[in-house]
Amino acid sequence: MKRAAGAGITTAVLVATAVGCGSIDGLIPGGGGRELEGQTVTVAGVWTDAEQHNFQKVLDAFSAKTGAKVKFISTGDDFSKVVGSKIAGGNAPDVAMVPQVGVLLQFARKGWLMPLSLRVGTTVAAHYAPIWRSYGTVSRIYYGLYVKATDKSTVWYRTDAFARADVRPPKTFDEMVKVAKTVNESGLGGFAVGGRDGWTLTDWFENIYLSQAGPDKYDKLARHDVKWTDPTVVTALTTFGKLFTQDGVVAGGAGASLKTDFPTSVRRVFGDDPGASMVYEGDFVGAVVSGDLKKKVGEDAKMFHFPPVAGGKAPFVGGGDAAVVLRAGKNRKAAMKLVEYLATPEAATVWARQGGFLSPNRGVKPEAYHDPTTRALAAALIKAGDGVRFDMSDQAPAAFGGTAGAGEWKILQDFLLTPTDAEGTAKKLEDAASDAYRD
Secondary structure: OOOOOOOHHHHHHHHHHHHHHOOOOOOOOOOOOOOOOOEEEEEEEOOOHHHHHHHHHHHHEEEEEEHHEEEEEEEOOOOOHHHHHHOOOOOOOEEEEEEOOOHHHHHHHHHOEOOOOHHHHHHHHHHHOOHHHHHHHOEEEOOOOEEEEEEEEEEEHHHHHHHOOOOOOOHHHHHHHHHOOOOOOOOOOOEEEOOOOOOHHHHHHHHHHHHOOOOHHHHHHHHOOOOOOHHHHHHHHHHHHOOOOOOOOOOHHHHHOOOOOHHHHHHHHOOOOOOOOEEEEOOOOHHHOOOOOOOOOOOOOEEEEOOOOOOOOOOOOEEEOOOOOOEOOOOOHHHHHHHHHHHHHHHHHHHOOOOEEEEOOOOOOOHOOHHHHHHHHHHHHHHHHHOOEEOOOHHHHHHHHHHOOOOOOOOOOHHHOOOOOHHHHHHHHHHHHHHHHHO
């Protein structure tokens, strides 16, 4: 969903020295004073537990620098509903950390957002690939600063399973299928697929489609400028469906996949009683492996990036959280100062040191990430540059791309039961998309 990035590059050249070290007037370590002393900024976001704790470290650094108090409000997964009700009730947060591109677009169109300051824009121009500003821009106005990124093109595998089968991480999609079959022959299934959670299936499709059809077609399909009955969609569905028609590629086949949710799919690979050797999903798999399952990332579990499909380029599907300033907030000036700070390499470095975080900010040094796997993920994110494409279903209306038991999620779940009917599935997807985008 590539939108116009707008202006700001020329200005960035003039202030490159100022932003190059991540400093902002009034926020420079050891100088600038505590200009926001006595003021309070409220921030709303979906994070809880460890993620909230890690973000709080960044907010604490901002408080120490400016004197402002920052209060974080966890919305849980009902982000849009919670923030909308607070705005309606006259108790809007000052800053919101928007978890989806589609929600940012919705908020902007409702007039809920303040345009970001020139200072944010110049910092982003110096330290971010232009695509990140594009995803935060609506109708040529820059509203959302992407501060936290997700790599949704990672395949995680058991190192002992690969060693026993004498296989190595594949370089192509076809090689990946062969690896799954080889590992299966050694006694452990290929992929665990969490198809009970429909969003995992959309992620599979998006990686295949981006690699096969290319970024231009991907952007058009995300906007519904291309119909879901397009031959490129049928081709991608055919490729995806073949995973479920070949013995050993998907452990337990479609039936087992549709009974398996995402956490269980990770457990089926890295738990104490494994049934599969690989699981495709985002970088957040690592947190489940090291947290819930108490395994060592980099030793028990390693990852490789989703390989290129049918001669295409390797895909990089991502996501992220964008900081926005709410027009209904009571302290918009201090809120903008916070977003200006979040744009700097300094703030991103504080966050990176906590773990469980990837930054699209090029100014974050590799050593800020505390383990080799996260450093590799961060390097891949920066290297991808403008090749990053946001999760397509996150860009779609929720009725099509984000509702359990409906739209794309349900249609792809049904497809697993008839994985050879790519054309029929494409027509169902187009019918559902037409209704959702019309609304």
